[in-house]
Amino acid sequence: MIKIKQKETTQTKENKSVSTQITIIGGGLAGLACSIRLARAGIKVILIEKNTYPFHKVCGEYISNEALEYVKSLGVNPFDFGAVALDKFWLSSPSGNKLELDLPLGGFGISRYTLDYELSKIAKKEGVDIWEGVFVKDVNKGMEIGNWELENTNENNSSENKFLIETSNGTIESQIIIGSYGKRSNLDNKLQRDFSSKNFPYIGVKYHLKTNLMPDNVIALHNFWRGYCGISRIEDDKFCFCYLSHKDNITDFKKVEEIEKQLFTENPFLSKILKEAEFLYDKPEIINQVSFSPKKLIEDDVLMCGDSAGMITPLCGNGMAMALHSSKILSDLLIQHFDNQIDFNTLKKHYQKRWTKQFQLRLKAGRTVQHFFGGRQSSEILINTFKYIPSLARKVVSLTHGKEF
Ligand SMILES: Cc1cc2nc3c(=O)[nH]c(=O)nc-3n(C[C@H](O)[C@H](O)[C@H](O)COP(=O)(O)OP(=O)(O)OC[C@H]3O[C@@H](n4cnc5c(N)ncnc54)[C@H](O)[C@@H]3O)c2cc1C
Incomplete structure (x- = not known):
């Protein structure tokens, strides 16, 4: 496992400036599940959610x-x-x-109010730093990591992937970003995603x-x-x-x-x-503005997960299972990456391959059936x-x- 030594960070109540290994944008099922698994593997994670748990969400449940x-x-x-x-x-x-x-x-019915809330409690217990009621305004790539000294890194590690994340509560320097912010967000425009200008x-x-x-x-x-x-x-x-x-x-x-x-x-x-x-x-x-268009899985090195990566039409009743499944695929690869088993480029290739194999046909079938x-x-x-x-x-x-x- 990579060792991280934290330098001093500045922090005020309203305007923090911190560093972390992984920042997860969006605390729905995909983001919460990733955060729990990564924290359990000893990786330092900040999860940002614009709402405060518990809260209701449009979903068939x-x-x-x-x-x-x-x-x-x-x-x-x-x-x-x-x-x-x-x-x-x-x-x-x-x-x-x-x-x-x-x-x-078959399946089971439970409200998002309850399920997301219970998962957020587990995440906190596992040491995830959850910023609730905080909105991510922008993401910039190519920043120097100033607050972390990386020990035992090798050339293949992700230290070249540095992001500065601007939030309503201050800034975060992060090695890796997971975009799990759901079907549609301001960040799609900021990242100039292909579908972001469409209605x-x-x-x-x-x-x-x-x-x-x-x-x-x-x-x-x-x-x-x-x-x-x-x-x-x-x-x-x-x-x-x-x-x-x-x-x-x-x-x-x-x-x-x-x-x-x-x-x-x-x-x-x-x-x-x-x-x-x-x-x-x-x-x-x-x-x-609910969109079922195909999306890119990795945008400017931001790793998309859950609906941000692609949303199945709701009639299939499979969006939550897919969001959770994609969190499993991605967090497994990230754990290997932080354990120096795979470099960032290999991680991206594997993620693209596994995600496509698992979900592409389902998304297509969902879009086809929706016409009826x-x-x-x-x-x-x-x-x-x-x-x-x-x-x-x-x-x-x-x-x-x-x-x-
Ligand atoms: C009408 C409808 C019915 C559905 N019914 C079902 C169903 O019965 N079964 C099923 O399996 N799926 C259903 N789905 C799909 C399911 O809701 C999604 O697939 C699932 O919620 C995806 O989870 P997620 O974690 O990717 O995103 P989300 O659960 O949407 O979580 C994303 C989170 O990111 C946060 N966020 C967004 N932008 C920012 C920002 N800039 N800063 C901070 N936080 C941000 C949001 O507040 C949100 O909490 C339905 C969808 C719709 C639209």
């Missing part, structure tokens, strides 16, 4: 079981915090035509609610015009109700309440939930085809999911 053992290995058993097992899938078209399927691997046509909306209209073990995906809505159980007898809508619905109806009033009533399942369920938020969590959702006719055709050829439905599920990791 269904996690594929492929990630369960990994989450447990991080120190959180979701079932200790009220997670609910989900093994059936319902899919309905706007007219109410419904398909029912068993989910071979993306989706908004995401989430509520928690209570209802007796849904069985506990079902994840349902109900289509409406130009969108689809997932509903499934989470902890404390609550359900997560989360939808993705094309922004043309906002253009036409102006407000999300109006989209729900005008379009959800067409689908009998959504209509009933809207009328009878007890909605627990005063107002929903909303995000816009949110249309009155297309979702009807899809459901009838799946009813007629159930093996095709199972094939699509397997193409958009991975194996346990």
Whole structure:
């Protein structure tokens, strides 16, 4: 393991100036999982999250079981915090035509409020320096590392990869940066990522609610015009109700309440939930500019992880498992790197290869299937085809999911 001797750092309450080996930008599942594994390997990590834990996040909150053992290995058993097992899938078209399927691997439901919070507590316990409520403004490459003396480095180590990270709470000098800041962030513009100047046509909306209209073990995906809505159980007898809508619905109806009033009533399942369920938020969590475009995995030596590296369409219910899986691949390689087993260029090559092998096909399959959702006719055709050829439905599920990791 590389030895690091810390020189004095200056620090004031409001404006810190510190140095570290790895800085992780974004404390969602990808960032938190990386931070825990790296800290356990003795690597000095700062994780920056613009919100303060616990907090709500737009997400369907269904996690594929492929990630369960990994989450447990991080120190959180979701079932200790009220997670609910989900093994059936319902899919309905706007007219109410419904398909029912068993989910071979299945998953579990738990809120991001709880899961991210519990992981953040483990990260702190493992020694991760979490800067909560701190916003990363910019990232600059090619800085001299002034506050760290590297002992036993060899020529192949990453000492040439020096970054200066500007935050709302001061600056950080860092050898390596992990970009785990999610689907879209100011940093995409700063890093001039290919897709950053484009507009993306989706908004995401989430509520928690209570209802007796849904069985506990079902994840349902109900289509409406130009969108689809997932509903499934989470902890404390609550359900997560989360939808993705094309922004043309906002253009036409102006407000999300109006989209729900005008379009959800067409689908009998959504209509009933809207009328009878007890909605627990005063107002929903909303995000816009949701992008499923291919992204570059490594931008100017910033190692992307989770949604920052590529986001699967939410209908697949696999984004969280992928974010966690990518954190495993990346943190394994970083641990080898800081143990002087591989240099930074080899790390980048391996990361690109393993990530592509694991996720590229899934992302493509997700983008393809998404075309059939949110249309009155297309979702009807899809459901009838799946009813007629159930093996095709199972094939699509397997193409958009991975194996346990
Ligand atoms: C509508 C919708 C429904 C979904 N449903 C599901 C589902 O049911 N199952 C599933 O598996 N996946 C689902 N997903 C996908 C899933 O939410 C993501 O794949 C997952 O959250 C990715 O985790 P992450 O750690 O990469 O990013 P995130 O969880 O988004 O975390 C990124 C973090 O970075 C922080 N951040 C951003 N910019 C900065 C900055 N400049 N400075 C500091 N912090 C910053 C953010 O505050 C955030 O906490 C859904 C997505 C959408 C949009």
